[in-house]
Amino acid sequence: MMARAKKESKILMNILHEAQEKHGYLSEHMLKQISIDHDIPIARLYGVVKFYTMFHTEPQGKYVIEICGSPSCVLADGTALEKFLESELQVKIGGTTQDQMFSLYKTSCIGCCDEAPALLLNGEAHTKLTVERLRALLNRLKEAHAEKKKHQKK
C-alpha cells in the first residue's frame, strides 16, 4: 500500500473521471469505495482529487461552465463575459446557483485562442462568444430544462 513506485493496474485519473461521471462529482462515499477497491490511502486520494480543477468533491450544477481567463480571451474582452455570467446567473465564480442549474468557474486556457472568447460547457467548447450569444445560449438551456420538467410532470 505504501510503495510509491509500485505499478498499479488501473490508471487513477481514468478511475476518478469514470466515477465522477456517475453523479457529476466525487463524494466521500465514492472515494472511500475507490480507496478500498484499489488499495489507495484515502488521504492520498483526496490530495489527488483536490489537485485537479476538473474534479469536484461537491455536487455540481446541471451545467458546469468553465470560462477562460487567459490572455487571448482577456484581449477579446472575456472579462465582460465573466461579469455578465455572474450577474445573469446570480452566482460568484466558483459557486453553484441556488436552483442547482449552473456551476461557474474561471479556468486557464482551454486551447480555443483563435476563437476567443471561449468557455467549456459540460466539457464542450463554445467559442467566439459575445454577451448576446451567451445570453441566447443560457436561455436555450433554461428553456430546454423547463420543457423537460413539464414532460416529467406529465
Add this chain to the structure above:
Amino acid sequence: MLRKRNTRRSEGMQILRQTNMEALEKARTLGSDEVLTLLEKKGLEGRGGAAYPTAKKWRNSRDTPADERFIVCNADEGEPGTFKDKLIIRHNAETMIEGMLIAAYVVGAKKCFIYLRGEYEYLRPRLQEQVDSVLAKAKMDGVEIEIVRGAGAYVCGEATALLQSIQGFRGTSMYKPPNPTTCGLWGKPTVINNVETLTCVAQAVLFDDWNPSLRLLSLSGNIKNPGVYEFPLGVKMSTVIDVARPEKKLKAMSFGCFGGIMPVDENMAITPEAICMEQCQHGAYSIIFMDETVNVVDISYSIAKFYTYESCGKCTPCREGTIRILNLLKKIRNGKGVKKDLQTLQELATHIQETALCGLGQSCGNHVLTSIKHFPQDYDYYLKKGAKT
C-alpha cells in the same frame, strides 16, 4: 469539422500530410538503428517547446538496460495561446499515432500512453476510435495505447509532473536527474514526445522531401485572422503580421504566458536567436499579439493570475512567489503602486527563475522582467495614476 477559413489555410500544410501506415512499415523494414540515423540526419527536434533532438532522446531510452519501456504522447497542450496540437488531433491523429508506434518499435516499448488534457475531452471519443483503428492495422504484438485523461492542470504538461499524474499522484514536478528518459514511469525508461513531434516522426520517416525547418505558429490576440499557421524558421515578422491582419498597430507580442513579452519588430526574423536577444523564449511558437490600445501591465496581470492557478505548489519560490507577484501587480493596477514595487517584482521574478524546481517556476517570472524592461511606460501609467490621487 474544418471551417472554410481553415481549409484554405491548411491546404498544403505539411503537418496534415497523412502517412497511412506506410511510415511504420518503412520503419520496421529499416530497423531501429537506421530509423534513429534517419531522424538524426533530418534534424528532428521536439516540438513541445524544449527542442530536444528526438533521436537522441529515443536512443537514451532504448540503450538504458531495463525490462520495460514506455512511450508517452504529451497531449496536455496547455500553454495559453497554443492550439496547434488540437489541430493535429482533430485532423491528423492517425499519423501521430503511427509516430507513437514507430517510437515504440525503435525504443522497444510495449505500453504507450496518450495524456490528453481534460479540456480536450470532446476530442477523446474520436481519438479513441482512431487509436483502435491504427492499432488494428499495425499488428504490433503486445503493443497497447491507453488514453489517460487529464483534469485541468497546466503543470501536467511538464514531463515529470505528467509522469506523476499517470502514476496516480498529484501532478507535482520532480527534480532531474533522474531524467524520465532513463528513469520514468515506475522507474523505467520513458520517452515523452509532443503531439506535433510524433506526427513529424512519421512524416520524416516516410517523406524524402520532409522539411525540418517548418514550424506551427499559433497566432491569437488582437488580430483578425487568428489560427495555426505553418511557416519556416527565419520567416520575417512582417510576413506573419500580413497573414494575421491586425486591426490596429501592433505593440507587443507574448510567447504564451511563459516566454516573455517583447515589442513587435516587423523586420525581425523569427528564429530562436532573435527571440533570445529580447530575453524571451520561443517555446512552441505561440504568439499572443497586443495592439496599441492595450496596456501591457493588464496582460501581465492576467499572466500572473494564470501562474497562481497553475503552480503545483511544491517548491517555495514558485508557490509563494507567484501569489506575491500577483498581489504586487494588483496593487500597481489599483493605483497604489510605488517605484520600489517594480524593484521587488524584478527581484522576485529573477529569484523564482533561479531557484524554482521546474520549468514552470523557472519561466513564470519572464513576463514580469520583459514587460518592465520593454514597456516601462505602461507601468509608469499606473504609477503616475496613483501619484495623482
Add this chain to the structure above:
Amino acid sequence: MKIKLNGKEIEADSAKSLLDTCRENGINVPTLCYHASLFPEARCRVCLVEMNGKLVTSCSTKPREGASIITNNEHVMKARRLNMELMVPEPACRKEDDLEVCGIYEEVGMRSARFANIKEYKPDLGAAVIRDNNKCINCGRCVKVCADIQGVYAIDFASRAHNEHVTPYFEKNLADVACIRCGQCILNCPVGAISERSHIDEVIAALDDPEKHVVAQVAPSIRAALGELFGMPAGTLVTGKTVAALRRCGFDKVFDVDLGADMTIMEEASELLHRLGNGGKMPMITTCCPGWILMMEFFYHDLIGNMSTCRSPHEMLGMLIKTYYAKKAGIDPKKIVVVSIMPCTAKKFESTREELETGVDYVLTTRELGRLAKMKKVDFASLPDEEFDPALGIATGAGVIFGATGGVMEAALRTAHFLATGKELEKLEITEIRGMKGIKEGKIVLNGKEVRFACAHGGANARQLMEQKDKYHFIEIMACPGGCVGGGGQPIYRDPDTLRKRTEAIYGADRTSKLRRSHENPIVLQIYKEMLGAPLSEEAERLLHTHYVKKDRF
C-alpha cells in the same frame, strides 16, 4: 571525482549529494525539508549552493566532474534568505520554543519579513495531536513520515499553488480519521505547526486544588530524555531530578510507572504461558503501545484476538493507585488525580478510551513537563536526586527497559522463563532484540518448546512484520521508531544519534538496578498477596485487563 569546494580542490564521491559532500568537509548548509531517513524532495529550496554559477539544491544534486561549488557568496546567501522570507512570512521565534526554523533564520541571516502572511486556515483541534496550518511552511516532512515511516498515511497535501496545504481527507480533523496519534509528525515539524493538545492548565488546576491529592507517575523514557529540555546532553539519566522536579511542581506523590511495567510483565508473561499451554491464539502481540492499538483497531481487525488483553503499565498503575494505594493511604479515591508523565501523545487518547474505566486522569508529555517545570521556575539542573515515594516506588530493571524497542519483549521473557521453568534466565540481556534494526527476532526454549519472538518499531516496520506474523509466538510492536524513547511526546531532537544515546541510558539503568526481573519486585508480590491473588485472577482481569474494538478506518 575532483571538484572545487569554496575554492579548495577536493575529492568527491559522485554518488553522494552536494549536501553530504559539504557536510563531510565541515561546511554547513542550512536545510529545512530535508530528512535523513527520507528521500529528498527539494521543496523548501533553502539548501541552495552555487554549482558552476548556477543555484542548485544541494540535497538533491550530485556533483559534476570538475564543478566549482560555492556555498557562501552573496548570491547564495541572498537566495536562501529570500526563500525563507517567502516561506515564513512572520517569524515568531521565542528562544524557549527552540524551533528548528528559528535556527535556520539565524543561519541565513534573516533581517526583514517583507511579505504578510496570507494563510487563513481553521486550526485542527480536539485530538491528542493538534495542527495549525497557518504556521505551516509546506515542507512535507509530516506527510512523508506519516506515510513512509509510520505506514499510516493519515495526511497528504491537497489543492495546489499557494492553496496547497496539509490535511486529512475531506479536510477532516485528525480526531475523526485513522490517525494513530503517534506524534511523529510533531517531532518532525520544524515550525511547531503540529503539537500535542496541552493538559497543563487542567493539571495546574488540580495541583492548586487543596481538596485534591495529585499523584504523578513517571514513564521509563522520561528519565532518559527530560534533561535535554534543560540543556543537558542527550542520554543523561535524570531519574532523581525528575522526581524532585515533580515535587517542586506541587505533586503530592511521585510514583514509578516502571512498577506498572513490572505488573504488566507478571500479567503478560502469565498470559503468554497460558496461551502456549492451552492452544491459545498465536502469535500474542503486546499492547502497551496505544499507537499500535489504534493501528490494529483501524487496519487489522482480524488481529483483535491476537492482542494481549493486558493494559499498558500506566493504566495498570493508575488503577492500582486508586485502589491499592488509596486504601493503604486512607485517601478517598475520588479525591485522587492521577497524572501520567509520558513520552507519548497517543497515551492522551488512551486515557480517554471508553473501553476501560481508566485510573489515569491526565497525561502530560515530557515536553509538557518541561514547560510546567519552567512555569513553576524549577531550576532543574541544580535539583538534588530524590527517590520515588515508597508506596509504589520500587521497580526493577525489567520495568525500565520498556522504554526501548525490544524492552517489553526482553522483560517478559525474563519472567516467562522463570514462571515456566522455575529457573532464572541465564542470559539476562537478550541482545538480539536490542538496537535500531526495524525488525528483530530471536528464539527461546521454554520447557522444551521453542518459542519464537520478534519486535518491530515504526509503523511501516510493524506492517511488514504483520505480513510474516505467523512465524512467531510472541510479537512486540512499538509504533514509534526507537520505541518510547523516540515517542511523539519526547523532546524534539536534531542530532540523529539522540535515540541511541537515550536507549543506552535506559539499558544502563537496567544494568545498575538492584532488581532486574519483574517477578522479584517486592511491592508487586505484595499487591498480588494482598489484593489480586495471582496473575490472570478475576480481580486482576477486572483492574488490569481490557478489550479492543474494530474502528472504521475512514
